[in-house]
Amino acid sequence: MTTTRRPGTDHYEAIYRQFRWHVPALFNIAQVCCTRWARSRAEAPAILHEHEDGRQSALTYGELQARANRLSHLLERLGVAPGDRVAVVMPQRVETAIAHMAIYQMGAVAMPLSMLFGPEALEYRLADSEAKVAIADESSIANLLAARAGAPALQCVVAVGAAQGQGDIDWEAALARESSVYSARLTHADDPAVLIYTSGTTGPPKGALIPHRALIGNLPGFVASQNWFGFEPFASQAPSGEQATPGEAAEMPAAAGAGGQVFWSPADWAWTGGLMDALLPTLYFGRPIVAYQGRFDAEKAFGLMERYRVTHTFLFPTALKAMMKAVPNPREHYQLHLQAIMSAGEAVGDAVFAYGEEKLGVTINEMFGQTEINYVVGNCARLWPARPGSMGRPYPGHRVAVIDDEGRECPPGTPGDVAVHRCDIHGDPDPVFFLGYWRNETATRAKFTGDPDNSWCRTGDTAVMDEDGYLWYQGRSDDVFKSAGYRIGPSEIENCLVKHPAVANAAVVPKPDPQRGALVKAYVVLAPGHVGDERLVQELQHHVRGRLAPYEYPKEIEFIDALPMTTTGKVQRRVLRQREEERARQSRTGAEV
Template identity: 70%
Template sequence: MTVDDRYAELHAGFRWQVPAQFNIAEACCTRWARSQPDAIAIRWQHEDGATASHSYRALHEAADRLAAGLRRLGVARGDRVAIVMPQRFETAAAHMAVYRLGAVAMPLSMLFGPDALAYRLQHSEAKVALVDESGIESLLAARESCPTLQHVVAAGAAAGRGNIDWATLLAESGGAFDAVTTSADDPAVLIYTSGTTGPPKGALIPHRALIGNLSGFVCSHNWFPSVEPPASEAVFWSPADWAWTGGLMDALLPSLYFGRTIVAYQGRFLPDTAYALMARYHVTHTFLFPTALKAMMKAVPEPRAQYALSLQSIMSAGEAVGDAVFAYCRDQLGITVNEMFGQTEINYVVGNCGRSLDARGRPTAGWPARPGSMGRAYPGHRIAVLDDDGQECPRGTPGDVAVHRRDSHGDLDPVFFLGYWKNADATRAKFTGDPDNSWCRTGDTAIMDDGGYLWYQGRSDDIFKAAGYRIGPSEVENCLVKHPAVANAAVVPKPDAARGAVVKAYVVLAPGFSGDAALIDALQQHVKGRLAPYEYPKDIEFIEALPMTTTGKVQRRVLRLQEEQRARDAAQIPNPN
């Protein structure tokens, strides 16, 4: 049987099983507290060296007391509870507590400033915020403009600075808590999109979406939670912030769903620290953004010579991985990185799988990753590339990646979000296709080849034309990163009177290199020798750091708008806005 035959068989045999009643906390915590109470749920490490381990029993008990305490504060079914904390035990307990209440968890990054917090707290009408020392200053600064925010529960070193302390709330909770019953369609999480293309929108995620993520999570980690010798158990770690889909739905919740251990690191991401963590805790599976992998590749070129690693799978998403990083993972880590594609609204829909199981439950090859490809549709998801009219594009033609509400069997796909919070127009605009608007557009441009593999071209609004040629920035960026002088790069159009636009590259230099005219010429020649002549950057600007979202995505929009403003300034044209 060929790989394509096995892939088709896997899809044909897969059926969604979504119970009418489903609760994330029951699936990720309560059942394990009953069946394996002493199993370790979370191993925590602070950047100052402090460590702790927490069992599933401890996680359940903390969530139980917190849920009772939040109910005493007036939190009811459907209320939004903000969680402004990093990777730590209390963050996981907070999520479990909110789900047990039937309320809606609203994770917010500790990196948000007062304005960003105020917008989300106001828009969501959050009733309570849970916060530690990492976000307390910004939260308190934002609170004055958030009339619906009734309580601030302060945890960790922020104790004493809110309405009530975490420890006090748990101590005075009044005992055991009877969890509410939720349907699979009930809202569980409100996550605001990173806003790379406009103001953030609140995507309302139901409990069932976790089930919709599982086929992709399992496949992208080569049939998680199975492990190869000598590792005896799966251990997961990712630097992805638990305030975002990548950290919450792609790391924390699925790891707990399978009753495994997840490592929580409370500190800054550094390449050497990442490798040290994976070695210390015998991490077998990880999710690393391409930006993290690029930094690790430049800082630690031969990791296995320095660290005893137990890695068996790497999943990556957020940007195109590129063949330079792909080759590094393969050659230096012995891992074929499984690229994945999804977004907050419909996560984990496309990717790769290095291994699956046959009809008898025996390991067999999955569908191997192809360098530079986003992969194929995961089981249970129906994917197409659509043109502007909502029609499927011929294979090999760029278009908008879209996901159908129903899978190939006609069953509803549970991965879909419920809609944008208080934004029905944006929700309607997300869907297209006759007769019932069943295709959900992602806003990402890709090409689907004859084998069903998708090849990322960029965000739909990141694609541009220069001298009449269509330019996908990710291909040029990947080529630049292959040069030893380049740590990271972003490509945008630079307005040009004669050609409409030319290719402009913003480059972050690797340590030990200096940006000068000679290096600019060397980088241009580097790209010219590998890509089409029209793709090389006519202009290169060296920059200390690229503008990034808190999810690790490059904000090309910021750079593009900067170029447009520079062009207006040079021509002395007023800003139309």
């Protein structure tokens, strides 16, 4: 059934209540993201690649499948069996997409690793996962080879691009010797597909093992956050996995690519944000995705979106803040075709939200999720009204609540831990869940509250749910702190600071204080053309004090060239907090002397 929607109308409740999961017993990511399109529309573009030096290339679905088939044969020849881990250490490039399709269709497990990882980070993950093969290009080959000695299970390094000649096997020559025809293995929906290591706040990184079915679990959120991506004319319900049965083309509206939808995101395909929120769901709907191989730059981002007529994107709040400061009025300089913007990783805040609506002409759909349970909360401006500053509502198929330390649901307006139930509101298992942490049952059990079959999965993020089911982000549970008895969530203060024209970005952390327990301290990155002096400190303090509660304004402000960030674009407040704690220890030691 096709219906017409008016912007601003609220159809959330009907969609959320009517949605039902349909997860087939047999399901494979490569089959639904590539094979079916290679059979039905082989000449359709899949990957549109551009290097920062200006080189461009394109890969059709037929070419993507043929090259994936060759790589699957090669990996089998190298001894990779179903369930074995294969490391993919490359940026956004066609070979990265080929590698993922090849690994999935043979039943092995892809382990994407960031090209930014140094030798120690690579060594830990390669050794812990016991990866058999690693595929690397010029961005990572040196660090990978330096880490190899500490990963005895690693039998072969396949070198790609300019790295050819530095590994054990060269990509081009090896694939040329293999057949372009391959019989894919049948995989169950619960079989493992991806192993992604998360960077926790304490202890070594944990490997989250993601099954093939998790892609189905991601689809409602992806479609909604991208204003019904993949559906034309406008459909009345979100997708399920029912149409994605192996061996059959998904019978979804406009699945053949009508409507000219093109996706791009700077999110690294080595992370959940780039892989599960961009690459795989775009290919699932048979659309082209732009792969930009280069460093993020605000003006280059606008140029890229103009050049490829990008209609849908995922941009981190940090990227949007940089774009907002660098190009205040983008539509005066660029011809944009944006239909949807999803943002996640940090709170968007109403300053960036307003920039989207007023300067980009798009209501930014904030989304919330994590590697273990991705795409569970968010907005869809086309179907229900977004509220500036809110994370959104639970996406169809996900039962989400704010719970207390004992696992009880908190009343509206009460802060607590955002949690996702193993079953949806109909009692059906939610396919979005990870299988567990790699060889770490203790950590897996600690993630859940309640009985195994009736449990909540805690995210470790604090939020408030209002009477209408909208969630309001307060910060990571370990980022929230108390000052003079007041509970302080950093995101609201950071958002307020960014509204000032002199502030490009900000992070708020507690500074130890013997009287108040902690002071509110802000680290501020200045926008171009501004000087961080005492006058500006006072101006920023007054700016916050006049807009938020008196106890929330930063008692101390330190200007910094760049905030410590994760490779996924999240501010590492933990690093700044530890810096303040170390300074306090040194101060106490000096006073004692």
